[in-house]
Amino acid sequence: xxxxxxxxLSFRAVAVLLAVTASAxxxxxAAGDPGxxxxxVSRAQAARVETLVERAAAQIxxxxxxxxxxxxxxxxxxxxxxxxxxxxxxxxxxxxxxxRPQLEGRSVLDLKDASGRAFHRDWLKLLETADSGWTSYxxxxxxxxxxxxKWTFIRKVAGPEGTYVVGSGTYGTE
Numbered sequence: 001x002x003x004x005x006x007x008x009l010s011f012r013a014v015a016v017l018l019a020v021t022a023s024a025x026x027x028x029x030a031a032g033d034p035g036x037x038x039x040x041v042s043r044a045q046a047a048r049v050e051t052l053v054e055r056a057a058a059q060i061x062x063x064x065x066x067x068x069x070x071x072x073x074x075x076x077x078x079x080x081x082x083x084x085x086x087x088x089x090x091x092x093x094x095x096x097x098x099x100r101p102q103l104e105g106r107s108v109l110d111l112k113d114a115s116g117r118a119f120h121r122d123w124l125k126l127l128e129t130a131d132s133g134w135t136s137y138x139x140x141x142x143x144x145x146x147x148x149x150k151w152t153f154i155r156k157v158a159g160p161e162g163t164y165v166v167g168s169g170t171y172g173t174e
Contacts, residue, residue: 038134038151045170046134049083049153052168053132056085057157064160071096082141088165090156092120095164099142114138114147123154123165131156141171 037046056078059067071078071085078085079098087096092109103111110118119137126133132155138147152169 038136040149041151041170046153049168049170052078052083052085053153053155053166056087056166056168057155060087060157060159060164060166065095067159068096072098072101074098082171083168084142085166085168088120088123088167090124090163090165092124092165114140123167127154127156127165139169 037043056067056071059070068087070076071087073079084098085096086094086098088094088108092107094103094106094108097103108120111120113119115138117137119135122135122137126135132153134151134153136149136151139150140147148171150169150171152167154165154167157164157166
């Protein structure tokens with residue numbers, strides 16, 4: 001159903017999403033874990049997201065903060081459709097968030113998804129034991145209000161000015 005040009009989920013669909021997410025712990029899959037990509041994500045889409053993040057990490061390792069403006073360009077390889085690269089500091093301050101620039105410069109450590117989970121804290125836990133991995137949370141697609149399950153691949157990367165978290169994600173059905 002669409003309301004004001006935005007696709008809305010039914011009350012029942014939101015209730016099911018919240019019930020499933022609230023009853024399950026945060027899902028994380030560290031890089032190198034054997035097996036398939038995250039549930040609901042095709043191998044091809046997972047490979048595209050991982051490749052995008054690895055290329056962005058290489059840019060950050062080489063160019064540092066000078067790489068950030070390029071990540072914000074809509075229609076570039078870094079920001080196409082619902083797929084975009086984001087960058088946070090290890091303190092979880094948002095540095096690059098193309099669809100939500102109002103978050104840049106702000107702490108996102110306690111930002112909560114639709115289920116009430118501070119998902120950036122999950123990212124920090126994952127990065128304590130691995131340099132990269134997949135994690136999930138409920139988040140609206142750019143241009144939509146209704147949250148949906150999003151799988152995000154994150155990587156810790158050292159740049160000339162410091163260490164960052166770079167990532168990108170997929171809503172699984174793209």
